[in-house]
Amino acid sequence: xxxxxxxxxxxxxxxxxxxxxxxxxxxxxxxxxxxxxxxxxxxxxxxxxxxxxxxxxxxxxxxxxxxxxxxxxxxxxxxxxxxxxxxxxxxxxxxxxxxxxxxxxxxxxxxxxxxxxxxxxxxxxxxxxxxxxxxxxxxxxxxxxxxxxxxxxxxxxxxxxxxxxxxxxxxxx
Amino acid sequence: xxxxxxxxxxxxxxxxxxxxxxxxxxxxxxxxxxxxxxxxxxxxxxxxxxxxxxxxxxxxxxxxxxxxxxxxxxxxxxxxxxxxxxxxxxxxxxxxxxxxxxxxxxxxxxxxxxxxxxxxxxxxxxxxxxxxxxxxxxxxxxxxxxxxxxxxxxxxxxxxxxxxxxxxxxxxxxxxxxxxxxxxxxxxxxxxxxxxxxxxxxxxxxxxxxxxxxxxxxxxxxxxxxxxxxxxxxxxxxxxxxxxxxxxxxxxxxxxxxxxxxxxxxxxxxxxxxxxxxxxxxxxxxxxxxxxxxxxxxxxxxxxxxxxxxxxxxxxxxxxxxxxxxxxxxxxxxxxxxxxxxxxxxxxxxxxxxxxxxxxxxxxxxxxxxxxxxxxxxxxxxxxxxxxxxxxxxxx
Numbered sequence: 199x200x201x202x203x204x205x206x207x208x209x210x211x212x213x214x215x216x217x218x219x220x221x222x223x224x225x226x227x228x229x230x231x232x233x234x235x236x237x238x239x240x241x242x243x244x245x246x247x248x249x250x251x252x253x254x255x256x257x258x259x260x261x262x263x264x265x266x267x268x269x270x271x272x273x274x275x276x277x278x279x280x281x282x283x284x285x286x287x288x289x290x291x292x293x294x295x296x297x298x299x300x301x302x303x304x305x306x307x308x309x310x311x312x313x314x315x316x317x318x319x320x321x322x323x324x325x326x327x328x329x330x331x332x333x334x335x336x337x338x339x340x341x342x343x344x345x346x347x348x349x350x351x352x353x354x355x356x357x358x359x360x361x362x363x364x365x366x367x368x369x370x371x
Numbered sequence: 372x373x374x375x376x377x378x379x380x381x382x383x384x385x386x387x388x389x390x391x392x393x394x395x396x397x398x399x400x401x402x403x404x405x406x407x408x409x410x411x412x413x414x415x416x417x418x419x420x421x422x423x424x425x426x427x428x429x430x431x432x433x434x435x436x437x438x439x440x441x442x443x444x445x446x447x448x449x450x451x452x453x454x455x456x457x458x459x460x461x462x463x464x465x466x467x468x469x470x471x472x473x474x475x476x477x478x479x480x481x482x483x484x485x486x487x488x489x490x491x492x493x494x495x496x497x498x499x500x501x502x503x504x505x506x507x508x509x510x511x512x513x514x515x516x517x518x519x520x521x522x523x524x525x526x527x528x529x530x531x532x533x534x535x536x537x538x539x540x541x542x543x544x545x546x547x548x549x550x551x552x553x554x555x556x557x558x559x560x561x562x563x564x565x566x567x568x569x570x571x572x573x574x575x576x577x578x579x580x581x582x583x584x585x586x587x588x589x590x591x592x593x594x595x596x597x598x599x600x601x602x603x604x605x606x607x608x609x610x611x612x613x614x615x616x617x618x619x620x621x622x623x624x625x626x627x628x629x630x631x632x633x634x635x636x637x638x639x640x641x642x643x644x645x646x647x648x649x650x651x652x653x654x655x656x657x658x659x660x661x662x663x664x665x666x667x668x669x670x671x672x673x674x675x676x677x678x679x680x681x682x683x684x685x686x687x688x689x690x691x692x693x694x695x696x697x698x699x700x701x702x703x704x705x706x707x708x709x710x711x712x713x714x715x716x717x718x719x720x721x722x723x724x725x726x727x728x729x730x731x732x733x734x735x736x737x738x739x740x741x742x743x744x745x746x747x748x749x750x751x752x753x754x755x756x757x758x759x760x761x762x763x764x765x766x767x
Contacts, residue, residue, distance in 0.1 A: 239665035277446035
């Protein structure tokens, strides 16, 4: 008996990117992330580098590449902050790895999947950052769940159009 | 792991060669768990690096080691030209738009402003009188403050991009005379201090960052306190016990005790006072910042203070420290009655010549009676000398 699968063709496809795009897109997103709050301070809630990590990790579907992408972008982000370097690096490494692993299992081209994925990874990153601050830095800060929920929603809303835009840079292997 | 165990059993039964078998098992293990092992390695490396930075950050004056500082310098140097470009472009667009908006209704605004100018002229005359009086009183009270003497204006060109680190990038750096820990203010009040200063840019740590702080004094009660930023970007005082004199709306000023901010600059006003649930019995006093820290465009970096009075005070303290007994005696002599005339030159070698003491056989040593007001026959000098008296002579 033939086994029917709900898996779309695109689930099995891996993508690669022009090296220029690989470097430029995270750089531009980090730059926008650093500059936008100067004009619109409320946009500090946004995390554009996280969107870049999720997009590249999911598209490549290679957990090692996902972890390395997350580490690179996270460390670059840390260098612009006053915090010790590695906080965002660790969190985004884990996110990159998880996103790549999920990319192997589900159809990440689907808009619903993308919404759930971005929302979930944003909440996961907030949790990871909270744990890093509390357990590794000894910071007694509390987790503001409502704030992090807003952050996840806002990030998801921004991520969907960015994903659609970045889809144009994909090249099939 | 069960899969590996089965493969090991299979290999041990089929291949007696132990060396190649171990190699095969290792290869199998690494190929199977390659992804997880790489993830663990990356996380471990970052964790170790993070731990070394935290260990080094025990010195607050140097939060970063040289390597980390170099990395930050590279990152800022890479991104700041684009930030400058974006900032100037954005500012140009905003200015153009604002100018256009400003031109509308400009005639009516001009009339309104003329009225305001007339009113302000009257106010200025009154304030000039007040200022003169203030200056006179200040002189009388020997008002000693560290006034801001020199500032460098700098524009905000970027941020950390994270709400967990309230750091802004300024377009001025070490080449403009900026140094770490310099106070950053606006005409409305304090903003923060410089954290890292690079050749052309610098990083401003806002006062509401969780790692920032300042010494403050409450305006009316004159209570000293320490202000800190919170992770939520608020400015709070959490080292005061409940005091009924502290009320919401009270002004908070810098105390100058932190060595960063000059004394007397506005910090903000007290917004709320609640008991700190985490640190009983202390209160958690939240301030409303005098400066809108979310809408900063241009700031002033304090590069110098008028410290003439401060230097004089320091000199006095230094003198006291050098010879405390003499000064204590002087102070006592000024306050207590004394047998000695301290103002008379008594010690040799102090620049004056005291009169030499009279010799031992001098007549100056014999006490002389004071002249009498109403002389009679008993008064000294009124009686004739014994040699002039004659025995049997009648009394005069």
